[in-house]
Amino acid sequence: MNISDDWEIPEKQPFKDFGNLRHWIEDPDCRDQCSVIYESGDRTAIMWNDTKEPVVIEERARWTETYVRWSPKGTYLTTFHQRGIALWGGEKFKQIQRFSHQGVQLIDFSPCERYMVSFSPLMDTKDDPQAIIIWDVLTGQKKRGFHCESSAHWPIFKWSHDGKFFARMTQDTLSIYEAPSMGLLDKKSLKTCGIKEFSWSPGDNVIAFWVPEDKDIPARVSLMQFPTRQEMRVRNLFNVVECKLHWQKNGDYLCVKVDRTLKGIQGLVTNFEIFRMREKQVPVDVVETKEGIIAFAWEPNGSKFAVLHGDVPRVSVSFYHVKNNGKIDLIKVFDKQQGNSIFWSPQGQFLVVAGLRSMNGALAFFDTSDCTLMNVAEHYMASDIEWDPTGRYVVTSVSWWSHKVDNAYWMWTFQGRLLQKNTKDRFCQLLWRPRPATLLSQDQLKQIKKDYKKYSKIFEQKDRLSQSKASKELVDKRRRMMEEFHKYREMTTQTYAEQKPQRLELRGGVDTDELDSNVDDWEEETFEFFVTEEIIPVGDQE
Secondary structure, three states, rough: OOOOOOOOOOOOOOOOOOOOOOOOHHOOOOEEEEEEEHHOOOOEEEEEEEEEEEOEEEEEEEOOOOEEEEOOOOOEEEEEOOEEEEEOOOOOOOOEEEEEOOOOOEEEOOOOOOOOEOOOOOOOOOOOOOOEEEEOOOOOOEEEEEOOOOOOOOOOOOEEHHHHHHHHEEEOOEEEOOOOOOEHHHHHHHEEOEEEEEOOOOOOOEEEEHHHHHHOOEEEEEEOOOOOEEEEEEEEOOEEEEEEEEHHHOOOHHHHHHHEOOOOOOOOOOEEEEOOOOOOOOEEEEEEEEEEEEEEOOOHHHHHHEEEEEEEOOEEEEEEEEEEOEEEEEEEEEEEEOOOOOEEOOOOEEEEEEEHHOOEEEEEEEOOOOEEEEEEEEEEEEEEEOOOOOOOEEEEEEOOOOEEEEEOOEEOOOOOOOOEEEEEEOOEEEEEEOOOOOOOOHHHHHHHHHHHHOHHHHHHHHHHHHHHHHHHHHHHHHHHHHHHHHHHHHHHHHHHHHHHHHHHOOOOOOOOOOOOOHHHHOOOHHHHHOOOOOOHHHHHHO
């Protein structure tokens, strides 16, 4: 009613130059950055990773009130505050954007970094939904608000791989929204009675979800393509207790871990239903095991997967390979291992099997190209493990949030060789800064790997130069220290000479400097002076 009939030209906003938001990728030494929170959260530092010791780029007190988080491509650093969220970036980590959301606790980004979702339990109202807000990262504008309702898992909204769609599961309903309108796709939700879990493919606009059994109707796993809503594959399952969906990083495979009950067998039997997403009609292979499953993880850029199974504390690690001939081969089994978690290198091939927290930080480093155990180590009471984006280094840490003593982070090579032990007062969190996807094609990457020997000579030469440079830096540092010492000594000698008349006056004209060589001719006398006396009655000592 109050909108003017005359159109007014919007005021032009001044351009804000935040610098090169991806400057860290241009580092000549190909180092990576990481964020470190310590002093129980009071201090946050951004560091270059270096083989000798980390190099601090930026360090600030009370930069965040809880924790920090990097955006998916590493462009922004997110800090949490009582009034909302702040995004930082550029070479000097200037504030780029801020979002006002009182009491914000959790956030999530779309994979394209265009949108951010924030959650606050304090802001929800019936008329104006404020518990969950979707923001436009570039403009800072609120796109839409949602009620939280009853969802115990975060993120509540899950994004498609390209950020064009996001979905939410409520009772018997799967709602798919599209960006940038933030409205329901085709203005209708997908009604699915009893839906339990869903997950987007990391490589395609495909949703996988499962529905439990209902009387005589078997449980089923469905693959549905969007925006067409076409069902690509449906898999019926019987005697199902629980299902878990595990996508391979590129979306080439989907593993559905199915826990089932069988007549005459006590306990659960686990099936791994492997969907081959790139083949016609999406064929499914099955791997069955009667042992308890502790952990499962796909190789990020490959067709292998690792399984931890057995009884704690002695468990087994099995490696499987999904082959193109329609078979899944068991490559190798390592018995009597200590572990409850699997951490693959982001580039694949290498992995760490770790026994975190209650298992006292046992570590085992594997190479799956020939299935060898490279090293066994331990970081006592380790609570977290983080691979760097390139897969060259892995960090194990004891967080103050989990354990109040021995707070530190250790850096290892991918082969399990310990490089550094970094102790920080009340260390809390270390997060590597993600890298955006490579611009090279698969053929170019294969050619680089093929020509690796040609490049390795250049790298070895650079390594020798860096070592000699480090030695030169150490020699230069010691030389500077010696020069500073000589300058200091000359200055103090000169001061000593200038103070000689004062010493003669204080010592009654006796030049003690000249008599230092005849110390034996001097006699030492001790004088005691009564200063004061204090008497304290015994009864007043209490």
